[in-house]
Amino acid sequence: MRIVALAGGIGGARFLRGLREAIGPQDEITVIGNTGDDIHLFGLKVCPDLDTVMYTLGGGIHEEQGWGRTDETWSIKAEMKEYGVGPEWFGLGDRDFATHLVRSQMLTAGYTLSQVTEALCVRWRPGVRLLPMSDDRVETHVRITDDQGTRAIHFQEYWVRLHAAVDAEAIVPVGADTAKPAPGVLEAIAAADVILFPPSNPVVSIGTILAVPGIRAAVAAAPAPVVGLSPIIGGAPVRGMADKVLAAVGVEATAEAVALNYGSELLDGWLVDSVDEAAVAAVEAGGIACRAVPLLMTDVAATAEMARAALALAERVRG
Amino acid sequence: MRIVALAGGIGGARFLRGLREAIGPQDEITVIGNTGDDIHLFGLKVCPDLDTVMYTLGGGIHEEQGWGRTDETWSIKAEMKEYGVGPEWFGLGDRDFATHLVRSQMLTAGYTLSQVTEALCVRWRPGVRLLPMSDDRVETHVRITDDQGTRAIHFQEYWVRLHAAVDAEAIVPVGADTAKPAPGVLEAIAAADVILFPPSNPVVSIGTILAVPGIRAAVAAAPAPVVGLSPIIGGAPVRGMADKVLAAVGVEATAEAVALNYGSELLDGWLVDSVDEAAVAAVEAGGIACRAVPLLMTDVAATAEMARAALALAERVRG
Numbered sequence: 001m002r003i004v005a006l007a008g009g010i011g012g013a014r015f016l017r018g019l020r021e022a023i024g025p026q027d028e029i030t031v032i033g034n035t036g037d038d039i040h041l042f043g044l045k046v047c048p049d050l051d052t053v054m055y056t057l058g059g060g061i062h063e064e065q066g067w068g069r070t071d072e073t074w075s076i077k078a079e080m081k082e083y084g085v086g087p088e089w090f091g092l093g094d095r096d097f098a099t100h101l102v103r104s105q106m107l108t109a110g111y112t113l114s115q116v117t118e119a120l121c122v123r124w125r126p127g128v129r130l131l132p133m134s135d136d137r138v139e140t141h142v143r144i145t146d147d148q149g150t151r152a153i154h155f156q157e158y159w160v161r162l163h164a165a166v167d168a169e170a171i172v173p174v175g176a177d178t179a180k181p182a183p184g185v186l187e188a189i190a191a192a193d194v195i196l197f198p199p200s201n202p203v204v205s206i207g208t209i210l211a212v213p214g215i216r217a218a219v220a221a222a223p224a225p226v227v228g229l230s231p232i233i234g235g236a237p238v239r240g241m242a243d244k245v246l247a248a249v250g251v252e253a254t255a256e257a258v259a260l261n262y263g264s265e266l267l268d269g270w271l272v273d274s275v276d277e278a279a280v281a282a283v284e285a286g287g288i289a290c291r292a293v294p295l296l297m298t299d300v301a302a303t304a305e306m307a308r309a310a311l312a313l314a315e316r317v318r319g
Numbered sequence: 320m321r322i323v324a325l326a327g328g329i330g331g332a333r334f335l336r337g338l339r340e341a342i343g344p345q346d347e348i349t350v351i352g353n354t355g356d357d358i359h360l361f362g363l364k365v366c367p368d369l370d371t372v373m374y375t376l377g378g379g380i381h382e383e384q385g386w387g388r389t390d391e392t393w394s395i396k397a398e399m400k401e402y403g404v405g406p407e408w409f410g411l412g413d414r415d416f417a418t419h420l421v422r423s424q425m426l427t428a429g430y431t432l433s434q435v436t437e438a439l440c441v442r443w444r445p446g447v448r449l450l451p452m453s454d455d456r457v458e459t460h461v462r463i464t465d466d467q468g469t470r471a472i473h474f475q476e477y478w479v480r481l482h483a484a485v486d487a488e489a490i491v492p493v494g495a496d497t498a499k500p501a502p503g504v505l506e507a508i509a510a511a512d513v514i515l516f517p518p519s520n521p522v523v524s525i526g527t528i529l530a531v532p533g534i535r536a537a538v539a540a541a542p543a544p545v546v547g548l549s550p551i552i553g554g555a556p557v558r559g560m561a562d563k564v565l566a567a568v569g570v571e572a573t574a575e576a577v578a579l580n581y582g583s584e585l586l587d588g589w590l591v592d593s594v595d596e597a598a599v600a601a602v603e604a605g606g607i608a609c610r611a612v613p614l615l616m617t618d619v620a621a622t623a624e625m626a627r628a629a630l631a632l633a634e635r636v637r638g
Contacts, residue, residue, distance in 0.1 A: 043424035075392045079417030083442050085424075094413040097420075098398030105362035105404075123402050 001027040003311075004192040004224070006133075008034045008205025009049040010066040011231055011239060011297075013056035015198035018303025020057065020127050022311065029128040030188040032215075034200070035113065036133075036140035036173050036208035039156045041090055042080070044100040045107055048156070049205065050117055050132060051099060058124030060095075066239075069095040089161040114182045131188070133209045136179035140204050142248070143170040155204055164241035168248035171203055176211040181218075189218040194314045196307075197228030197267070199238065199295065202258050203245040210266075220265050225314040227269035228262060229306060230255040233295055234275045256282040264288050269313040271295060271306070289317045320346040322630075323511040323543070325452075327353045327524025328368040329385040330550055330558060330616075332375035334517035337622025339376065339446050341630065348447040349507040351534075353519070354432065355452075355459035355492050355527035358475045360409055361399070363419040364426055367475070368524065369436055369451060370418060377443030379414075385558075388414040408480040433501045450507070452528045455498035459523050461567070462489040474523055483560035487567035490522055495530040500537075508537040513633045515626075516547030516586070518557065518614065521577050522564040529585075539584050544633040546588035547581060548625060549574040552614055553594045575601040583607050588632040590614060590625070608636045 003023065007016060016031060023029065034049045048067065055061040055069060062068045072093035081088065092100070099120065106116045112135040121130055140155035144166045152172060158164060189195065200206050206228075210216040219226060232255045237243055243253035251261045255272040256279035262270075264287030272279045273295035283290035291313055297303040322342065326335060335350060342348065353368045367386065374380040374388060381387045391412035400407065411419070418439065425435045431454040440449055459474035463485045471491060477483060508514065519525050525547075529535040538545060551574045556562055562572035570580045574591040575598040581589075583606035591598045592614035602609035610632055616622040 042420045043427055044420075073392045073394045073413060075394070075413035076417045076420070079414050080421070083417065083421050083439070085421050094392060094394035094416075095398050097413075097416065098395045098402065101361045101363075101395070101416075102399070102402050102404050108362055120402070 001193045003029045005196040006209045008200035009052040012198040012200040013053045014297045019307040021304035022307035034205045044104040054124045057126030134179040138175040141172045164244040173211045186218045192224040195226040199229040199231035201242045225268040225317045227310045227314045229271045233273040255279045259283045260286045268317040320512045322348045324515040325528045327519035328371040331517040331519040332372045333616045338626040340623035341626035353524045363423040373443045376445030453498040457494040460491045483563040492530045511543040514545040518548040518550035520561045544587040544636045546629045546633045548590045552592040574598045578602045579605045587636040
């Protein structure tokens, strides 16, 4: 079975770890990773979502934190403070820096982000084929209004520095309109037996991937069933601040609103958490098959159960 | 008193620390640093000699090692090994990486190496004005013959990877012929009251600085007395492998041969170590005033004594 999953950072990565447990030895997972939260820091190209997937599946993630490396040291951060060189609000540890150094050196040498990601995965052996959504630069910006007026800032600044404490007025994937899907992305979607939307942020992770011209249409046209898992449980995001960016696109932070916003042209099935049993009817009324199952990724075993439920729903809607 | 010193790495840096102790509060030191051993590693610009001067005078040097940072961590090096990305033979610690990151980011943004060096020194407060010899790229290459044939390799590869174990057939400062002295270099030489050649490598440190068009002529034409300190004691370099590169330029590894190779058109005075008392006559016969004094930089006090002896000799030759 060929499974394609669209993925953001922490939520996507943890789901994939469960999915990997849930499949058989003949099954293959292709991950299309969000690169809209990529950022240039200290002259280096940082790809937080791709790295979180790579580190999580490769056994190098800082488990409690959910991002960055285990056994990390912070010498460079301390030195940057001494030099007065920022930003201070983005946490890059020394081991993590090594990844960005290797990536940046390869990009400068002319390799594409796809090629670089493949090279990095030679070390990490994530057990999936990890593709960036695009080799072109796409940067998610967030329009806010604060005492400096109305302006667009990088998603990372909104998320990490401001902790989404200011209302997001608009989410703009800068560059997405002219970006091309990375090699293999459309082919993987077309050839998939199942397409999954992990419980990643529907706006700035899955939404950004779908904003790359051609990807949304490919998912909608794919013969494979498309099944998503709600990142909203009981009216709040499990992790992160998805409600803030959902508000920016006019979508309520509920399991059913997120599903209906994707719509039946994309989704064939949707999993909500057991506490959102009441949402099932509304989702199904929207033409999307829906089941309520436990959706808390408390450990790999629980996450594998979620993945099995998603694959089972895919089989059911395949009919 | 305005003192100008040409300097390489460890030997120059340690001498400068003594010189700083030896001068009065009104005296000023301008250091013209060798950049011929600069190297691009992991996509970053590394300036080993400038950094050694900066770290040594700024209190951040790894004292026993003579290069690199104190309290260093080595996470990036460990990660690079995991990624299979080299070179492994060049030791860059995490704190050191921060310097190269800041430098490289500024260079990419369009600042010159002079401007970057000045910016880095805002933090390090070395107590001297540190100027790179040139803002243009100059790279010392070494011609060798080994089982791969005759070829030119980067000086760092010769020095650090091969430990100068192969004979150097020629030393070529690639790019020096078209390099321009950095802003302030020629002006500092012309305005100097004393010019010093610390006990740095006469070929790949002082020699490379002098190879930048205009610098040798400026030193020769300067009204200030020029006094050097022998890096060779008792027929061997105090540190490093200067004899190997002296052989490449046909100069014997003796205190007198090094002085006579600079020649009286450059040097007005020369200090040899007490064990080389016998060399004094030969140096003076070459038209260079010479004194024998202890030249081992065992600690800052002993080094300050050396600096005082050099300044005293400068006063004597000034006449």
